[in-house]
Amino acid sequence: xxxxxxxxxxxxxxxxxxxxxxxxxxxxxxxxxxxxxxxxxxxxxxxxxxxxxxxxxxxxxxxxxxxxxxxxxxxxxxxxxxxxxxxxxxxxxxxxxxxxxxxxxxxxxxxxxxxxxxxxxxxxxxxxxxxxxxxxxxxxxxxxxxxxxxxxxxxxxxxxxxxxxxxxxxxxxxxxxxxxxxxxxxxxxxxxxxxxxxxxxxxxxxxxxxxxxxxxxxxxxxxxxxxxxxxxxxxxxxxxxxxxxxxxxxxxxxxxxxxxxxxxxxxxxxxxxxxxxxxxxxxxxxxxxxxxxxxxxxxxxxxxxxxxxxxxxxxxxxxxxxxxxxxxxxxxxxxxxxxxxxxxxxxxxxxx
Amino acid sequence: xxxxxxxxxxxxxxxxxxxxxxxxxxxxxxxxxxxxxxxxxxxxxxxxxxxxxxxxxxxxxxxxxxxxxxxxxxxxxxxxxxxxxxxxxxxxxxxxxxxxxxxxxxxxxxxxxxxxxxxxxxxxxxxxxxxxxxxxxxxxxxxxxxxxxxxxxxxxxxxxxxxxxxxxxxxxxxxxxxxxxxxxxxxxxxxxxxxxxxxxxxxxxxxxxxxxxxxxxxxxxxxxxxxxxxxxxxxxxxxxxxxxxxxxxxxxxxxxxxxxxxxxxxxxxxxxxxxxxxxxxxxxxxxxxxxxxxxxxxxxxxxxxxxxxxxxxxxxxxxxxxxxxxxxxxxxxxxxxxxxxxxxxxxxxxxx
Numbered sequence: 172x173x174x175x176x177x178x179x180x181x182x183x184x185x186x187x188x189x190x191x192x193x194x195x196x197x198x199x200x201x202x203x204x205x206x207x208x209x210x211x212x213x214x215x216x217x218x219x220x221x222x223x224x225x226x227x228x229x230x231x232x233x234x235x236x237x238x239x240x241x242x243x244x245x246x247x248x249x250x251x252x253x254x255x256x257x258x259x260x261x262x263x264x265x266x267x268x269x270x271x272x273x274x275x276x277x278x279x280x281x282x283x284x285x286x287x288x289x290x291x292x293x294x295x296x297x298x299x300x301x302x303x304x305x306x307x308x309x310x311x312x313x314x315x316x317x318x319x320x321x322x323x324x325x326x327x328x329x330x331x332x333x334x335x336x337x338x339x340x341x342x343x344x345x346x347x348x349x350x351x352x353x354x355x356x357x358x359x360x361x362x363x364x365x366x367x368x369x370x371x372x373x374x375x376x377x378x379x380x381x382x383x384x385x386x387x388x389x390x391x392x393x394x395x396x397x398x399x400x401x402x403x404x405x406x407x408x409x410x411x412x413x414x415x416x417x418x419x420x421x422x423x424x425x426x427x428x429x430x431x432x433x434x435x436x437x438x439x440x441x442x443x444x445x446x447x448x449x450x451x452x453x454x455x456x457x458x459x460x461x462x463x464x465x466x467x468x469x470x471x472x473x474x475x476x477x478x479x480x481x482x483x484x485x486x487x488x489x490x491x492x493x494x495x496x497x498x499x500x501x502x503x504x505x506x507x508x509x510x511x512x513x514x515x516x517x518x519x520x521x522x523x
Numbered sequence: 524x525x526x527x528x529x530x531x532x533x534x535x536x537x538x539x540x541x542x543x544x545x546x547x548x549x550x551x552x553x554x555x556x557x558x559x560x561x562x563x564x565x566x567x568x569x570x571x572x573x574x575x576x577x578x579x580x581x582x583x584x585x586x587x588x589x590x591x592x593x594x595x596x597x598x599x600x601x602x603x604x605x606x607x608x609x610x611x612x613x614x615x616x617x618x619x620x621x622x623x624x625x626x627x628x629x630x631x632x633x634x635x636x637x638x639x640x641x642x643x644x645x646x647x648x649x650x651x652x653x654x655x656x657x658x659x660x661x662x663x664x665x666x667x668x669x670x671x672x673x674x675x676x677x678x679x680x681x682x683x684x685x686x687x688x689x690x691x692x693x694x695x696x697x698x699x700x701x702x703x704x705x706x707x708x709x710x711x712x713x714x715x716x717x718x719x720x721x722x723x724x725x726x727x728x729x730x731x732x733x734x735x736x737x738x739x740x741x742x743x744x745x746x747x748x749x750x751x752x753x754x755x756x757x758x759x760x761x762x763x764x765x766x767x768x769x770x771x772x773x774x775x776x777x778x779x780x781x782x783x784x785x786x787x788x789x790x791x792x793x794x795x796x797x798x799x800x801x802x803x804x805x806x807x808x809x810x811x812x813x814x815x816x817x818x819x820x821x822x823x824x825x826x827x828x829x830x831x832x833x834x835x836x837x838x839x840x841x842x843x844x845x846x847x848x849x850x851x852x853x854x855x856x857x858x859x860x861x862x863x864x865x866x867x868x869x870x871x872x873x874x875x
Contacts, residue, residue, distance in 0.1 A: 186765075204573065204679070208769070210611040210754055211577035211672065213679045216568035221556065225563035226654050226669060228622040232661040259562040270580040270622075270667040302578050304667070309584040315622040315656070315667030317578060320563065327556075327565045402562055413538075417560070 178279040185305045188279065192300060195283060196290055199297040203266060212301035214266065214319070221327065222265075223320035225256035231311035239359040242281045242312075244379045246288025248455070249314050252404060254292055255383040255457040257320035259402035261328040261392020263385065266299040268317040272308035289316070292383070326392045328461065333399035333418035337462035337488035340471060342384050342480050344432040345407055346446060349453030350439070351378030370434035381457040386478035388459060396470050400461035406452040409509040410460060412495060421493040424486035424507065427500060451497075452511045462488050530631040537657045540631065544652060547635060548642055551649040555618060564653035566618065566671070573679065574617075575672035577608035583663035591711040594633045594664075596731045598640025600807070601666050604756060606644055606735040607809040609672035611754035613680040613744020615737065618651040620669040624660035641668070644735070678744045680752035680813065685770035689750055689814035689840035692823060694736050694832050696784040697759055698798060701805030702791070703730030722786035733809040738830035740811060748822050752813035758804040761861040762812060764847060773845040776838035776859065779852060803849075804863045814840050 180188065189208055204213040216222060229235060229249040237245075250267070257264045269289060273282060286300070298318075351374035358364040367375060384402075391397040399418055403410050407429075411422055429450045439446035463471050468484070475482035486498075495507040505512035532540065541560055556565040568574060581587055581601040589597075602619070609616045621641060625634060638652070650670075703726035710716040719727060736754075743749040753766050759781075763774055781802045791798035815823050820836070827834035838850075847859040857864035 186768075209681050209683070210608040210752075211575040211614070211670075211679075213612070213674070213681075214574040214576060215676070216572075216574055220568075222566040222568055222574070223563040224566060224618075224620065224654060224669075224671065226620040226622045226656050226667075228624060228656040228658050228665075228667065230624045230658050230660060230665070233624070233658055256562040260565070262563070266576075268576065268578040268669055270578045270669075272580060272582045272585070272665060302576060304578050304580040306580050306582050306585055308582060308665075310662030313580075313582070313624060313660075313665040313667075315578075315580065315665070317576075317620055317622075317654075317669040318563075319576065322565070324567070327563075329561050329565075331561070400562075416538075 179275060179277060180273055180279060180282060180305065180307060181275045183279045188282065188305055191283060192286060195286065196300045198299050200265060200299045203299045203301055207300055207302055212266070217321050219324055220321040221324050223257055223260050223262045223322055223327065224317065225253060226315065226317045227252045227256070229314040231313070239355040240379065242285040243288035245314070246285040247292045247380055249316055250289035250292025251381045251383050251457055253316045253318040254385065255402040255404065257318055258383045258385045258388040259328065259400050259459055260320070260322060261326060261388045261400065262320035262322035263389060264293060264296055264298045264318055264320045266301040266319050268301060269303035270315040272306045272313040274312070275307045322392060326395065328388065328392050328397050328400035330399055330401050330414050330417035333414055333420050333462040333488050335420055335488055335490045336465065337398055338465055338468060338484050339422060339424065339460070339462055339486040339488060340482050341407070341430065341458055341460050341485050342387055342482055343456065343458040344430045344435065345403070345456055345458060346435050346449030346453040347374050347377035347432050348381060348455040349449050350435050351375040352455070370437050373432070373434045374438060378455060381455060383457055384459045384480060387475055387480050387482070390474040390478055391461060394470065394474065396467045396474065397461040397463050400459055403456045403458045403460055404454050406454045407460065408451040408507045408511050411507060412509055414460065415495055419491050421489035421491050421495055422486060423489050423493070423496045423498060425498045428483060428485045430481065430483040448511055531627060531629060532625055532631060532634060532657065532659060533627045535631045540634065540657055543635060544638060547638060548652045550651050552617060552651045555651045555653055559652055559654055564618070569673050571676055572673040573676050575609055575612050575614045575674055575679065576669065577605060578667065578669045579604045579608070581666040583665070591707040592731065594637040595640035597666070598637040599644045599732055601668055602641035602644025603733045603735050603809055605668045605670040606737065607754040607756065609670055610735045610737045610740040611680065611752050611811055612672070612674060613678060613740045613752065614672035614674035615741060616645060616648055616650045616670055616672045618653040618671050620653060621655035622667040624658045624665040626664070627659045674744060678747065680740065680744050680749050682751055682753050682766050682769035685751035685766055685772050685814040685840050687772055687840055687842045688817065690817055690820060690836050691774060691776065691812070691814055691838040691840060692834050693759070693782065693810055693812050693837050694739055694834055695808065695810040696782045696787065697755070697808055697810060698787050698801030698805040699726050699729035699784050700733060700807040701801050702787050703727040722789050725784070725786045726790060730807060733807060735809055736811045736832060739827055739832050739834070742826040742830055743813060746822065746826065748819045748826065749813040749815050752811055755808045755810045755812055756806050758806045759812065760803040760859045760863050763859060764861055766812065767847055771843050773841035773843050773847055774838055775841050775845070775848045775850060777850045780835060780837045782833065782835040800863055
């Protein structure tokens with residue numbers, strides 16, 4: 172970049188920043204005719220495909236904290252959250268628009284780091300930056316991304332197709348990102364933080380560098396195997412509830428089937444915390460939750476193996492009247508609620 | 524709406540808000556298969572068309588001030604700014620995504636008013652709300668909109684097609700919105716503001732309810748008459764500069780050809796201000812600046828008459844080496860700069 176090291180948005184200007192971004196993030200997709208810098212970008216839709224579009228906002232003090240995350244980290248997480256929405260529909264990402272408000276004192280170098288993080292999150296895919304808006308902020312950093320993707324016509328995995336009798340699957344392991352954030356926060360409060368163990372490094376990476384599950388999402392959509400899918404951004408208990416709401420079904424999740432990494436287990440054991448609680452409520456894992464007919468169980472496992480991502484059968488879809496249940500050891504059960512679960516004994520209403 | 528009058532985002536929740544918005548802004552476009560509420564919306568691109576996509580951010584304290592604008596006003600202006608980007612490309616708007624961060628104390632009713640304003644700005648067009656993200660804000664209100672539009676393939680009006688010899692046109696009248704903001708600001712500072720005159724009402728409406736120029740934009744694109752177009756969001760002097768940058772041309776604007784409303788003239792006369800300065804730097808007019816070959820002059824005027832919008836020939840496109848000039852009365856001239864113009868006598872560099 173040609174900008175002087177002391178540049179800020181004020182001195183570089185929005186158009187100076189756009190010129191720098193054009194070099195840093197050159198257009199590569201043949202679908203984009205006019206990218207960033209005109210009133211609107213012009214895109215040629217890929218033939219035989221539908222378009223996917225999704226937006227996410229990341230607000231300093233709500234979604235991120237610069238005490239323990241660099242702006243590159245923040246960009247990566249915001250980019251991954253957007254790409255994950257496309258993954259959850261079974262699509263491939265095409266292009267991004269990035270709007271932000273940044274305090275005038277933030278160096279332009281850091282703004283470019285933020286964009287670098289967003290771009291890194293798009294991985295090897297040719298995801299173009301086609302628009303956005305950059306403004307000064309009188310307060311915190313505000314980041315709003317919109318992503319466009321493509322999906323072969325009528326193949327999109329929605330939240331609303333789950334059927335009673337389906338099996339419920341989840342990719343990867345759950346709760347790691349929340350544990351990682353917990354570790355980063357605690358370290359930021361210490362004056363002389365100690366180094367990270369291998370397990371802590373794994374957990375913090377899961378927070379800072381989540382992996383959108385594009386491959387398995389696309390495979391499930393292409394084969395028409397999954398009935399419904401959603402990505403886990405709020406946490407399993409909340410997102411499973413969204414799936415139930417949209418599909419008008421119930422679910423039964425087996426607590427001992429939830430995939431937990433050995434690092435999360437060790438972390439929880441040391442701190443006397445419940446790892447299942449982390450798995451249920453840890454947002455920001457960006458794993459996929461999906462349902463498929465029992466007859467397709469072997470196909471699901473084959474697709475997962477080919478995509479190189481572990482998939483666990485964690486429970487089943489039930490009729491709506493059966494509610495949203497979590498089965499616990501020793502025959503106990505709880506009601507899934509957005510912020511985890513409640514033992515049935517407590518007799519509190521299961522939905523807020 | 525069913526929400527209690529005292530509801531806030533905190534009590535209604537994001538999903539409660541989405542449910543309310545679905546009723547307030549029901550899906551109407553046949554192109555949208557899954558709208559708001561899934562991981563991503565699914566759109567069927569209209570056959571034979573390209574897609575347009577553009578984003579704009581509106582930040583409290585930078586782009587709007589609740590001391591003299593309601594959230595419905597803010598929504599309208601943000602919506603109009605987005606629709607205007609589609610108008611400047613010659614397209615028609617299809618759907619919107621709205622991301623926002625709102626302090627927890629803002630009543631849900633006001634958030635719905637903000638959406639109502641956005642929707643009003645889309646006019647009679649079937650523009651669907653297909654996504655977004657709503658979060659609490661630790662500070663001000665942040666608003667980030669993304670709009671998608673459609674344009675017949677290869678008809679988009681870009682900023683980069685202007686040719687030396689083209690005539691330079693502008694729709695409507697210039698500077699009104701800035702004068703309107705000036706009036707609203709001054710009133711907000713007074714303890715007992717007086718009523719607005721008819722002229723002041725006109726000017727404040729031009730600020731609060733700008734009209735995106737969809738009809739003329741679409742007509743120019745469909746007929747292939749305009750070589751380049753841009754909407755005036757920063758102000759004529761700055762936006763004309765963007766057009767020159769993109770097209771690698773110069774321009775010569777005749778100061779006495781700039782279309783000024785009688786209300787702006789009266790406002791400026793009373794306050795001993797230069798109305799030309801307002802016309803050059805008043806952003807938020809959302810008029811269109813476009814260029815066309817001299818041979819198409821009559822066609823341009825005919826299309827404008829049919830679209831019901833005044834169009835003024837304000838100058839000409841020149842070779843790049845001729846620079847960016849403003850011709851003033853008595854044979855004087857100035858250099859156009861982003862924040863207005865500088866008399867050539869001053870010998871200061873014309874570009875920052």
